[in-house]
Amino acid sequence: MGYKKSVYTVVNDEFRRRKEKSVSEKSKREQEILMHIPELKEICDVIKSTGTELVRTVIDGGDVEIMIEEIKTKHITKMEEKKRLLIAHGLKEDEMEVKYTCALCEDEGYADGKICKCYKKALYNEAFAQMNFGAKISSHSFENFRFDFYSEENDGIGVSPYERMKTVYDVAKKFARNVEKKSNIVMRGPTGLGKTFLAVSIAKEALKNGYGVVFYTAQNLFRTFERQQFNKDMEAEDEINEIINCDLLIIDDLGTEFITQFTVSCLYNVINTRILSGKKFIITTNMTTEELEDKYSNRIVSRILGECTLNEFYGSDNRGK
Numbered sequence: 001m002g003y004k005k006s007v008y009t010v011v012n013d014e015f016r017r018r019k020e021k022s023v024s025e026k027s028k029r030e031q032e033i034l035m036h037i038p039e040l041k042e043i044c045d046v047i048k049s050t051g052t053e054l055v056r057t058v059i060d061g062g063d064v065e066i067m068i069e070e071i072k073t074k075h076i077t078k079m080e081e082k083k084r085l086l087i088a089h090g091l092k093e094d095e096m097e098v099k100y101t102c103a104l105c106e107d108e109g110y111a112d113g114k115i116c117k118c119y120k121k122a123l124y125n126e127a128f129a130q131m132n133f134g135a136k137i138s139s140h141s142f143e144n145f146r147f148d149f150y151s152e153e154n155d156g157i158g159v160s161p162y163e164r165m166k167t168v169y170d171v172a173k174k175f176a177r178n179v180e181k182k183s184n185i186v187m188r189g190p191t192g193l194g195k196t197f198l199a200v201s202i203a204k205e206a207l208k209n210g211y212g213v214v215f216y217t218a219q220n221l222f223r224t225f226e227r228q229q230f231n232k233d234m235e236a237e238d239e240i241n242e243i244i245n246c247d248l249l250i251i252d253d254l255g256t257e258f259i260t261q262f263t264v265s266c267l268y269n270v271i272n273t274r275i276l277s278g279k280k281f282i283i284t285t286n287m288t289t290e291e292l293e294d295k296y297s298n299r300i301v302s303r304i305l306g307e308c309t310l311n312e313f314y315g316s317d318n319r320g321k
């Protein structure tokens, strides 16, 4: 399903605005130039009239080819005259043309039947802005992940935290590249070992790859459901639609929120619906399986874990390092 509807709405509005601005700036520039160089007016009128002239020639018939050649030559001659005049007055030869933000697609968003790079980039930027990551985690990305925080010493379970993180990092990176084909992920381990860091990195990379990603802390996720249920908040209703249908849902820090029967049933509905429709999710948590079961029941936890790759985080707290 790709990015949220609101992302496309904002970007399409922006492109329409850009185009209108470029065209209106061109008209303004043209008028100013014609005031300073009045002899350009006649040349521009001839250039403008060649299109109509071409159409008329074809309709009228006769020696069409020769006449078309004549009109073309006249057009080229007048275009050159125009350029020369502009340059002679210290202006650029394309000063009277529309200056689009993207010359490739002329701010249409697509060119040669393909989506233009500028449009893809604008979508990503907007999708990113709508994620509301905040300054605190703005630097979280695969490139900035620090392996040197993890000890290379064997921890008695066969691998070092460093080696384990290499594997977890790899799983995360592959996941972000091919969301729909991978299994859901649970990242589990004590606070300060980089779970949120990796989850945000996945979110950013998946967004870049065109996936619609929704990122919530568990607390905010359930608050959204409460707003919809108890305050009949329409905005929350749209958010829930995204939570259910987006390509990738990330729930950060599950288990730290205040748990009620309502949150338990919300979690079950979200996860179950997404599993049934094949939509992916990632959950980070500090809780052990038993702790989660105490909070959410055995039924929900086994439903989640049964559909996930479990990635355990080991080591000592990295915050402040």
Ligand SMILES: [Zn+2]
Pocket: 102, 103, 104, 105, 106, 107, 108, 109, 110, 116, 117, 118, 119
């Ligand atoms: Zn473009």
